[in-house]
Amino acid sequence: xxxxxxxxxxxxxxxxxxxxxxxxxxxxxxxxxxxxxxxxxxxxxxxxxxxxxxxxxxxxxxxxxxxxxxxxxxxxxxxxxxxxxxxxxxxxxxxxxxxxxxxxxxxxxxxxxxxxxxxxxxxxxxxxxxxxxxxxxxxxxxxxxxxxxxxxxxxxxxxxxxxxxxxxxxxxxxxxxxxxxxxxxxxxxxxxxxxxxxx
Numbered sequence: 001x002x003x004x005x006x007x008x009x010x011x012x013x014x015x016x017x018x019x020x021x022x023x024x025x026x027x028x029x030x031x032x033x034x035x036x037x038x039x040x041x042x043x044x045x046x047x048x049x050x051x052x053x054x055x056x057x058x059x060x061x062x063x064x065x066x067x068x069x070x071x072x073x074x075x076x077x078x079x080x081x082x083x084x085x086x087x088x089x090x091x092x093x094x095x096x097x098x099x100x101x102x103x104x105x106x107x108x109x110x111x112x113x114x115x116x117x118x119x120x121x122x123x124x125x126x127x128x129x130x131x132x133x134x135x136x137x138x139x140x141x142x143x144x145x146x147x148x149x150x151x152x153x154x155x156x157x158x159x160x161x162x163x164x165x166x167x168x169x170x171x172x173x174x175x176x177x178x179x180x181x182x183x184x185x186x187x188x189x190x191x192x193x194x195x196x197x198x199x
Contacts, residue, residue: 001056004030006063013059013085019077021053024117024149028168029060032147035166035173036113039145042066045112048139050100050130055082055093057115062091070094070111072103101126104133112144120151128159131176135161146176 001023003011015021024032036042043065049058052071055078061069071082071093079097086093096103100116116130127150133139134146145163148156149171156162156174163175 001054002026003059003063005033005060006065008059008063008089011063011089013054015054015081016077019054019081020075021078022120023054023056025169025171028149028171028173029057031166031168032173033060033064036145037064040112046070046110046141048072048111048114050104050114050116051118052082053078053117055085057117058082058093059085059089059091061113062086062089062093067092068094070096072096072098072100074099101129101133104130104137104139107139108137109139110141110144111139112141114140114144114146115149116147117149120154124154127154127156131156131159131161134176135178140176140178142178144177148174148176150174 001013001015003009004026042061045066046068047061047066049069049071052058052073055071058069058071069092073079074097076097079095082093082095114134130148131146140146152167152170152172157165161176163177165172165174
């Protein structure tokens with residue numbers, strides 16, 4: 001695992017082989033951060049890294065200067081590795097051991113970027129539950145992004161608040177965001193003008 005940009009650019013990290021993880025590839029990671037850096041000034045953002053695994057994505061945010069990063073994972077070994085690495089590199093990571101869905105259900109604080117990298121073989125219903133909880137509990141800031149990483153065999157485009165997707169090999173990033181106020185007003189206006197359909 002390698003940090004590809006920022007303060008720790010080129011830094012290689014060796015995670016224990018026993019961890020049940022699938023790190024995001026450098027190609028996909030670089031493409032993701034190109035998108036984010038065109039949308040955000042990363043030094044100003046708060047980040048929530050769900051199913052954080054080795055902390056690969058969190059280290060990238062920290063290296064680029066993000067001031068507030070929270071990592072959530074259920075696996076004790078992953079949590080220990082992130083804590084150890086963040087201490088060695090003096091990174092501002094808050095590390096929480098928790099079931100992600102339980103965490104989202106109880107959390108009430110807003111975040112600029114929420115990144116979720118669940119197991120690729122997770123059920124479609126569980127994938128759909130991630131944006132459902134994020135938006136139901138208003139965990140995403142107004143101009144923020146929820147990004148869910150998944151395989152090309154999972155499709156999230158039909159879900160509420162879906163915005164766009166980007167595919168890199170077998171990896172897909174699905175982006176979710178709050179709609180623009182103008183778009184919301186136009187949609188409501190169109191619904192009011194639409195004739196009642198009786199089926």
